[in-house]
Amino acid sequence: MKINGNEIKPGNVIEHKGGLWAAVKTNAVKPGKGGAFNQVELKNLIDGTKLNERFRATETVEKVRLEQKDFQYLYEEGDMLVFMDTTTYEQLELQKDFVGDRSAFLQDGMQVRVEMYEEKPIGVALPDYVTLEIVEADPVVKGQTVSSSYKPAVMENGVKVMVPPFIDAGEKIIVDTNEITYVRRAES
Incomplete structure (x- = not known):
């Protein structure tokens, strides 16, 4: 489906320069002189490279449906x-x-x-959150405050994550798979 260059929105996938690109950021620019254009930050869906491209309102691009x-x-x-x-x-x-x-x-x-x-x-x-068991957690150091300090721990899949001091080995936690960060203790 063809769309005009000024209609590209974040999240759109387009065919451009022989590849598939996802629009990450867009910025509509209307300069005092010359025609309006859309400044688009693109990310290649195959190799992850980034590209900044200017699309004039009169240009058309192929919008791809995945x-x-x-x-x-x-x-x-x-x-x-x-x-x-x-x-x-x-x-x-x-x-x-x-x-x-x-x-x-x-x-x-x-x-x-x-x-x-x-x-x-x-x-x-992947799902945004998964439940994993902590297999190794450093002991709490006396004098550490609960609010500001996290300690390193190793989950059952071998990935290291920072957890609050009250989390010990054997406990299950919920982890954000996008950020690879501790979210909360899992319900038993």
């Missing part, structure tokens, strides 16, 4: 992650690098959303 499919995480095999389409039961294998550091948060049976473009996966969205 298909989002629900998948279930099954298992890891070598450097591949195996997912199953929850509607067709077809399996999809993706490189561990494709998911990135967040692959450590994948759990058996976890529901994920895979963004597809022309039947090719271009992104994987």
Whole structure:
């Protein structure tokens, strides 16, 4: 679907310079002289590179619709992650690098959303929050105040996170998978 350059909004995915780009920020500029334009910060969906581009109102770009499919995480095999389409039961294998550091948060049976473009996966969205057990936590240092100091801890997936002093090994916590930060203690 073609749209004018001044209609690009954050979150839109466009085809530009032979690649797929997501609009991160947009800024409509109306200079005193010359025509108005839209200054757009783009992020490449395949390799993550960024680009700043000017689109005049008269230019048209191809807006792309991404298909989002629900998948279930099954298992890891070598450097591949195996997912199953929850509607067709077809399996999809993706490189561990494709998911990135967040692959450590994948759990058996976890529901994920895979963004597809022309039947090719271009992104994987994990749930925003997961519950994990702390396997190792530093002891509290006397004199530390609860409000300002966090201590390092290691979760069952091997990822380190900073937690409040009252969290000990064996406790379950809720972690933000986007920021990789402690959110709160999990309900028992």
